[in-house]
Amino acid sequence: MIYPDTFEQKVGFDKVRELTLAHCLCELGEQRVRDAGFNTNPDIVFEWIEQTHEMKTICQMEDGFPTDGFIDVTHALRKLNVEGQWLDENELQQLRRSLDTIKQLLAFVKRVSDKYPAIAKLATGINYYPYVIERIDSILDRYGRIKDNASTKLAEIRASIRAKEASVNKLVQGIMRSAREQGVVEADTQPTVREGRVVIPVAAANKRKLKGIVHDESATGKTVFIEPVEVVELNNEIRELEYEERREIVRILIELADSIRPYLPELLTAYDFIGEIDFIRAKALLAMEFDGVKPILNSNSTVxxxxxxxxxxxxxxxxxxxxxxxxxxxxxxxxxxxxxxxxxxxxxxxxxxxxxxxxxxxxxxxxxxxxxxxxxxxxxxxxxxxxxxxxxxxxxxxxxxxxxxxxxxxxxxxxxxxxxxxxxxxxxxxxxxxxxxxxxxxxxxxxxxxxxxxxxxxxxxxxxxxxxxxxxxxxxxxxxxxxxxxxxxxxxxxxxxxxxxxxxxxxxxxxxxxxxxxxxGSDYITFEKHLREISRDKRYWEKKRESIRLANKRAEEAEEKLQKELEELEKKRKEIFATAKKEAQELLANVNKQIENTIRTIKETNADKERTREARKELENLKIEIENPETTNALIERKMELIKQRQERKARKNQQKETITSKPVKEDEVKAIEPGDKVKVEGSDMVGEVISISDKSASVAIGGMITVVKVNKLKKISTGEYREAAKQKPTLITGFDVYKRRLNFKSDIDVRGYRAEEALEAVQDLIDDALMLGFNRVRILHGKGNGILKQVIRDFLKATPGVKNFSDEHVEFGGAGITVVDLDV
CATH class of the missing domain: 3.40.50.300 (P-loop containing nucleotide triphosphate hydrolases)
Known part of the structure; x- marks a missing residue:
């Protein structure tokens, strides 16, 4: 029971009904929206809610739900209950389209029936009857017109009509030519059709000059439309054939109606299904618009x-x-x-x-x-x-x-x-x-x-x-x-x-x-005052509680973030430890080899045993130092420091790029450095003399060693500055400093994911360090991909001083994805 009768208007459900109507696709769904009413049976209500909930999910998550062809043809179908009634061409076309939509709906529901059982239940017992579709397709073309071959008689009638129309057109064209020659009609006048008959437009003043029947005149009365007497009989025959054509079409439609009349109850049931789907879909779209959801439904109590x-x-x-x-x-x-x-x-x-x-x-x-x-x-x-x-x-x-x-x-x-x-x-x-x-x-x-x-x-x-x-x-x-x-x-x-x-x-x-x-009175004022104070205090403590909750949440997030960072640091530490240990072992092997070579040289030069013993002692001391755990930890610390320095160096490079971008360097400033000039390497105290310049790189003699440095890292200095710098700090890197540099040097580089400019810069740094420290081979991991980065790097290597040759790595160790570079050390 709902009281009063104006309940829907009072709460606003009439507006909800209007909004739902706007989402319907056909009159069948609209009628169900208008008929939607209050129900007190929990089973029915819960089924309705489940259907709408499932349809909302379908609209949000599923593809392929058909929305075209929702057409109400139930009024036309009910006509067929009377013998002798038929559906016209337009009604048949709408029936064909809507049956195809029902077919698509049933196929869609069948495909998702496991996920949406409430919607699948609606399709139980529904059929789209392919026989009806086939019968319609047998007499209608794609444009909704009766086909010529709908019957043998219809084909003959239409053939006769076309033949006679051709004769009429040929005869009228001859009459038109004669009329133009006699000046009865204008030169650009063309035949037209009035009341289904071919006529000739003639000026009113010349209407007596052309024999025939006047069928119409223009609005101004200056032009009349005359059917020439020669084609009157042919037009009459065409008209009779058109009547006969229409009688044959009606016979065909009646025959079609008789063939589908036994299916009427099932067809009407199918259209009830399409109307129900349209109604449920409209409710689902309304729920999506206003964030309507399926709540927890309780059938045991009113709550x-x-x-x-x-x-x-x-x-x-x-x-x-x-x-x-x-x-x-x-x-x-x-x-x-x-x-x-x-x-x-x-x-x-x-x-x-x-x-x-x-x-x-x-x-x-x-x-x-x-x-x-x-x-x-x-x-x-x-x-x-x-x-x-x-x-x-x-x-x-x-x-x-x-x-x-x-x-x-x-x-x-x-x-x-x-x-x-x-x-x-x-x-x-x-x-x-x-x-x-x-x-x-x-x-x-x-x-x-x-x-x-x-x-x-x-x-x-x-x-x-x-x-x-x-x-x-x-x-x-x-x-x-x-x-x-x-x-x-x-x-x-x-x-x-x-x-x-x-x-x-x-x-x-x-x-x-x-x-x-x-x-x-004071009692009322005091009562109202206490209510306000309670309300104010409650809001204050609610705000406090909310701020504490937010603070706790932020603290938990910060703690979680810190924990993740610590775990990541520990992971990196272990990786660096393993890498440093491996590199230290490689370095030890290289140092052993180098010292053995030194000893052999001493022997070959007839050096005394004491010198040999001292060299071997230095070797043992170096070995002990490298294998010492404290030394290993120091290596890790140095590795961490190198990472930090590399990040700072990268930041400085980016800053220099921004500076260069904001203030372009003049060409004469770049060309200022020439072979023979004294220069200083930016970011260090090293000074040297330029030997040669090629493209963006220069070969510089630093102390007793020649290295390749980028031109933009060199600063031209005077001879006096060069001498002063050379006096203060020897530029030749000798002794244990070489071992320290070699210890931290990594002969492999990974440039996958780099832009071309970044990759070339990293390769240049690698080759510079390798030449300076005496390494004769480096490996560049660039990946295979499209081969673009590989080609850019190899073109660069061809023009780089100090590069002897380069080739692909052995297939077992990476093949074409790695370039092995041999240096001229």
Whole structure:
């Protein structure tokens, strides 16, 4: 039971219906939207909700759902129940298209039936009847016209028509040529058709010069359209053939209608299916528009547990104004069945009441309510609402009388399965009497076990709710500082009307407000004051609790991030440790080899045994130093330091690039360095003399060694500066410094993923270091890919001084993805 009859208009469901109609594809779905109504059977309601929920998922997640060809041809099909009736060409074409859509729908539902059982259930027993499609295709072409071969007689008739039309056209063309020669018609005049007959346009002054029948004239009367007498008989024969053609077409259509008449009941059932799918799809699209979801459904008890509930029509209205709706959390259960909401005017009390009524009504009509998925909703057998002014002059009803009539209906029919919605409870009459009657009605509804949402300003009802089991107070919050409502519902305490604050904001004289305060008495003022203080303190502690929660969340995130960083650092440390150990072993082998060579040289030069013993002792000391764990840790530390230096060097390079980009270097500045010039390597204290320059690189003699350096890293200095620098710090790198550099040198480089410019820069640095430290071979890992990076690197190597040759690595060690470079050391 729904009371009153205007319930849908009062809560806004009529607007929901209009929005759903806009999503329908055909009249079949639209009619179901108009017929959608309130249902109290939990099984039916839950099935409706599941269907809409599944269709929403289909619209969001699945491809291939057909949306073309939703056409209502049920009116045309019902004609065929009468013998002798037929479908015309247009109706047949629409039947053909819609049957094809049903075929596609059934195929789609079959494909996803395992995931969407509620939708699949709708397709049970539905068929699209390919025989009907085949019969239509046998007589209609792709444009919806009857085919020539629909029957033998029709083919003969149309052949005769075409032959006679050709004769008419040939005869008319001859008449036209003669008329042009005689000056009866203009030279550019062409035959036309009037009333299905071929005619010749002739000036009104010459109409007597052309024998024939006048069929029409122009709007101005200056031109008449004459059918030449020579073609009248042929046109008559064509007209008779056209009549005969139409009779044959009707015979064919009647025969088709007779052949598909036995399938009418099944066809109409199939169109019920397409209408139901259209209706469910429209509801699903509406749910997507307003974030409607399937809540937790409870069939055992009437319960309302709404989380983030929103009134869809209000949400749409606010969205148009660029505002956001404030969602509501509302709960009605067996312990707190009635929610009594109080608070300021225009604070959202009525919206809260309408939201509960609309969402419950939407649910029991099969629409997804606008709530969060963890909301819980049950089924009510009756819903009552009393909102607005039902004053009627015709029925001699005052505002309060209309409210009392509504109360009478509620008290008469409400029970434990009912939901009552009452706005401004007790208003409309003298406050003392109205409040007392309202309290008595509230007591009776509570005794009946009725569920409800009621709004009021009466203090006696707030006190009654606070002391009566089954009723709970609720307050619409108000901002005391800005004197404006917050539209938030807080359950558990009554709300203040804030009448004096609102009146003061509007601008009523303070003198009037003081008199009013004295009249209501100190008890009312104290009560309202305490309510405001409680509300203020509650909001303060809620903000504190929220800030603590956010702080804890940030701390947890920071701790988690720190833990991940520590794990990553430990992982890198282990990797560097393993790499450094491997390189140290390789270096040790190289050092052993080098020292053995030194000893052999000493022997060959007849050096004394003491010198040989000292060389071997140095070898042992070096070996012990490298194998010492402390030395290994030092190697790791140096490796970490090298990584840090490399990052800083890369940052400096990027900064230099930006500087170069912002301030281009003049050509004469680049060309200033020539062979024989004294230069200094930027970023170091090394000085030397330029031997030769090629492209962007230069061969520089630094001490007793020649190395290749990029031109943009060289700075020209005077001879005096060169001598001074050479005196202060020897440029030749000798002794154990070489071993330290060699220890940290890595002869392999990985440039995969680099841009060409970055890769060439890295290769140049590798070759410079290798030449300086005496390594005769390096390996460049560039990958295979399209071979572009490999070609760029090899073109660069061809022009790089110090490169002896290069080739692919052995196939077992990487093949064409690695270039091995031999250096001229």
């Amino acid at each position: 309302i547990y709404l989380r983030q509930a929103r009134h869809p029509i209000l949400q749409l209205s606010l969205k148009r104004e660029g505002k956001r709706i404030v969602p509501l959390d509302i709960e009605l259960n067996l312990n707190d069945r009635i929610l009594l909401i109080s608070g300021p005017n225009a604070g959202g009390k009525s919206v809260c009441l309408k939201t509960v009524g609309l969402l419950q009504y939407m649910l029991q009509c099969g629409f997804l309510p606008c709530v969060l998925e963890n909301s819980e909703m049950g089924i009510f057998s009756k819903i009552f609402i009393d909102i607005g002014d039902e004053q009627s002059l015709e029925n001699d009803l005052s505002t309060y009388s209309s409210h009392l009539i509504n109360m009478k209906q509620m008290l008469r029919h409400a029970d434990g399965q009912s939901l009552v919605l009452i706005d401004e409870f007790g208003a409309g009459t003298e406050p003392t009497a109205g409040g007392a009657i309202a309290e008595a009605i509230l007591q009776e509804l509570c005794n009946k076990g009725t569920f409800g949402v009621i709004t009021t300003h009466y203090s006696n009802l707030k006190h009654f709710a606070a002391n009566t089991p089954g009723i709970v107070n609720g307050a619409m919050l108000f901002d005391n500082e800005r004197i404006e409502p917050l539209f938030k519902l807080e359950i558990g305490k009554p709300g203040s009307s804030f009448a004096f604050e609102i009146a003061r904001k509007i601008g009523l004289p303070e003198k009037v407000l003081d008199v009013a305060s004295q009249k209501v």
